[in-house]
Amino acid sequence: MTTNYDCIIIGGGPAGATAATLLAKHGRSVLVLERYAFPRHHVGESLMPQTYWTFKRLGVLDKLRQSDFVTKESVQFVTASGKESAPFYFTDRDPNEWSKTWQVRRDEFDKMMLDNAEANGASVIHGANAREVIMDGERATGVRAMIDGKTREFTAKVVIDASGQSGLLSRQLGLREPDQKLKNASFYAHYRNCEMEEGRNAGATIIMHTRDRNGWFWWIPLKQKDRLVSVGVVAPPSYLCTGRGDDPAMTLDEEIGNCPGLQSRLAKAERIGKVYVTADFSYRSRRMAGDGWVLIGDAFGFLDPVYSSGVMLAMKGGEYAADAIHKALTDGDTSGARLGAFGQRFVAAMQTIRQLVYAFYNEDFSIGQFVRENPKYGDHIVRILIGDVFNSEVGAVFDVMGQRIELPGPIELEEGIIA
Ligand SMILES: Cc1cc2nc3c(=O)[nH]c(=O)nc-3n(C[C@H](O)[C@H](O)[C@H](O)COP(=O)(O)OP(=O)(O)OC[C@H]3O[C@@H](n4cnc5c(N)ncnc54)[C@H](O)[C@@H]3O)c2cc1C
Numbered sequence: 001m002t003t004n005y006d007c008i009i010i011g012g013g014p015a016g017a018t019a020a021t022l023l024a025k026h027g028r029s030v031l032v033l034e035r036y037a038f039p040r041h042h043v044g045e046s047l048m049p050q051t052y053w054t055f056k057r058l059g060v061l062d063k064l065r066q067s068d069f070v071t072k073e074s075v076q077f078v079t080a081s082g083k084e085s086a087p088f089y090f091t092d093r094d095p096n097e098w099s100k101t102w103q104v105r106r107d108e109f110d111k112m113m114l115d116n117a118e119a120n121g122a123s124v125i126h127g128a129n130a131r132e133v134i135m136d137g138e139r140a141t142g143v144r145a146m147i148d149g150k151t152r153e154f155t156a157k158v159v160i161d162a163s164g165q166s167g168l169l170s171r172q173l174g175l176r177e178p179d180q181k182l183k184n185a186s187f188y189a190h191y192r193n194c195e196m197e198e199g200r201n202a203g204a205t206i207i208m209h210t211r212d213r214n215g216w217f218w219w220i221p222l223k224q225k226d227r228l229v230s231v232g233v234v235a236p237p238s239y240l241c242t243g244r245g246d247d248p249a250m251t252l253d254e255e256i257g258n259c260p261g262l263q264s265r266l267a268k269a270e271r272i273g274k275v276y277v278t279a280d281f282s283y284r285s286r287r288m289a290g291d292g293w294v295l296i297g298d299a300f301g302f303l304d305p306v307y308s309s310g311v312m313l314a315m316k317g318g319e320y321a322a323d324a325i326h327k328a329l330t331d332g333d334t335s336g337a338r339l340g341a342f343g344q345r346f347v348a349a350m351q352t353i354r355q356l357v358y359a360f361y362n363e364d365f366s367i368g369q370f371v372r373e374n375p376k377y378g379d380h381i382v383r384i385l386i387g388d389v390f391n392s393e394v395g396a397v398f399d400v401m402g403q404r405i406e407l408p409g410p411i412e413l414e415e416g417i418i419a
Contacts, residue, residue: 003153003154003155005029005031005123005155005156006023006029006030006156006158006325007157007159008030008033008142008154008159009030009032009160010130010133010161010163011032011033011035011130011161011166011297011299012038012114012117012124012126012162013298014110014297014314014318015162015164015296015298015299015314016034016114016117016160016163016297017110017113017114018054018058018113018314019160019162019317019319019321020122020124021058021113021116021122021322022318023122023322023325024117024121025057025121026322026323026326028325028326028329029123030122031123031125032114032117032123032124032125033128033129033130033154034114034125034126034127035128035130036126037126038107038111038126039108039111040107041106041107042110043106043186044305044310044311045103045105045106045109045230046103046205046220046308047072047102047308048307048309048311048385048386049098049100049386049387050316050387050388050389051101051311051387052097052101054315057319058116059116059120063112064102067102067104067108068225069102069103069104069105069108069109069222070103070202070203070221070222071100071101071202072100072101072102072203072204073090073091073100073200073201073203074087074088074089074200074204075088075206075308076088076207077207077367078206078209078261079209080212081260082263084261085368086368087204088381088382089200090385090386092382093379093382099386103203103222103230104222125145127148128145128147128152130143131146131151132144132168133159133168133169133293134155139290139291139292140156140169140290140291140293141155141156142154142155142156142159143156156292158292158334158339159292159293159294160293160294160295160296160321160325161293161294161295162297162299165281167283167298167299168299169295170285170299173287173290175285175286176283176284177283177284179283179303179304181361182357183237183280184234184235184236184237184304185234185236185241185278185280186233186234186240186277186278186279186281186305187233187240187251187255187276188230188232188252188275189271189272189274189275189276190228190231190271191229191269191270191271192226192228192270193268193269193270194221194227194228194266194268194269195266195267195268195269196221196224196227196229202221202224204221205218205219205220205308206218206219208260209259209261210255210259211259211260213363214235214236214239215233215234215236215255216233217231217232217255217256217261218230218232218234218305219262219265220308227269229265231262233252233255233256234306235255237279237280241279248274248275248277251275252275281305282302282303282304283301283302284301284411285299285301286413286414287340288343288346288413289336289339289340290336290339290340291335291336292334293336296318298310298314300317303350304354306357307353307357307384309353313349316346316349316390320342320346321342323342324339324341324342344413345390347410347411347412349390350389350411351410352384352389352394352395353384355401355407355408356381356384358406358407358408359405359407364405365404367381377396377400380394380396380397381397384397
């Protein structure tokens with residue numbers, strides 16, 4: 001087996017699989033080092049419709065159409081008292097296939113995506129635990145990994161870190177910074193025999209506040225079979241993880257009891273599998289690229305789960321990185337400035353979603369009420385919920401919203417990497 005590649009990608013999640021497929025389609029030699037055997041569990045099951053265009057380039061639309069994943073056509077919000085907002089239907093503004101998307105079981109989805117990368121020519125090693133990006137001064141030149149208990153070294157012209165929340169390279173280079181205002185934890189599980197809606201609403205993501213607004217729940221219908229739904233609570237760790245005892249299932253049950261919107265939906269339901277816990281997931285890296293390296297997906301940064309933007313941003317980052325690396329290799333210039341040329345555009349899109357995230361967490365503000373008072377901005381909100389945040393003017397909504405509430409300042413990348 002060769003140990004020298006055009007590109008090595010650490011991590012075979014949606015970001016890594018997207019970059020690997022597109023680089024292989026560009027004719028580049030690619031190696032993906034993935035720690036686990038697939039399928040493996042992962043959080044992050046609700047997609048945004050804008051993933052459609054990346055799926056099209058990857059050639060997986062038919063697989064998704066033929067899958068038994070539930071179709072998502074809208075997002076709905078439920079208040080602390082249980083009052084339901086009108087759903088924000090994506091297809092109302094643009095009645096086409098690309099305005100809908102899928103709610104996915106990540107074990108199945110991630111395997112399908114990584115298998116597709118392999119089918120397109122990428123090499124994938126499962127059970128490869130990357131330990132270190134090998135640096136020659138400022139330049140990344142390869143990856144050291146543990147495989148079958150042995151240390152192996154692989155070299156490449158470019159290394160992509162797509163290792164998700166592990167963030168191997170951003171930690172190695174000390175680039176990671178938490179988003180101080182979005183300090184949250186989450187407890188979540190899958191339930192069967194849930195009260196799922198019919199027809200157009202069957203696959204709606206529902207965001208429900210708990211009674212005292214200490215936290216919120218996601219409701220993500222996954223499969224009609226067994227009426228399977230993903231349910232998770234998000235709240236500050238100071239509330240969710242303090243004085244609760246050792247059993248995460250008890251904490252989740254307590255919070256379900258605090259959420260009026262869930263009572264009828266879970267009345268006959270039964271939890272299957274374990275309750276997962278995660279915390280401190282909102283952060284970003286001060287840089288997106290350097291000489292011979294690029295960070296994509298959660299390895300670069302993660303905003304917040306509320307609008308289900310993680311996989312869309314991970315795939316978009318993978319797409320941008322693959323195209324930038326292909327061009328950089330063609331021109332023989334893999335400097336950070338070249339590889340990170342898309343960084344500014346990417347973080348501007350991330351910032352659009354981040355502003356709406358801050359609005360959601362503002363206790364004195366209701367997005368539903370804002371839209372009722374400013375109907376012409378309803379379309380902007382729906383476009384953000386779709387993920388239409390690249391090349392778009394949707395940011396204008398924040399000029400008006402910013403007069404009502406405090407919104408976060410821009411995301412800045414360190415100088416020197418933006419072309
Ligand atoms: C509570 C919560 C809820 C969320 N809900 C949603 C949602 O509904 N919709 C949505 O779009 N997003 C959601 N997200 C975000 C979503 O999970 C991520 O944004 C998305 O998975 C990022 O994809 P990725 O490819 O960057 O990373 P990952 O999907 O995490 O993939 C990284 C891969 O790298 C591998 N890896 C890690 N370290 C190493 C190593 N050292 N060597 C080799 N391999 C390694 C891992 O095994 C993994 O397979 C949620 C996140 C949280 C925390």
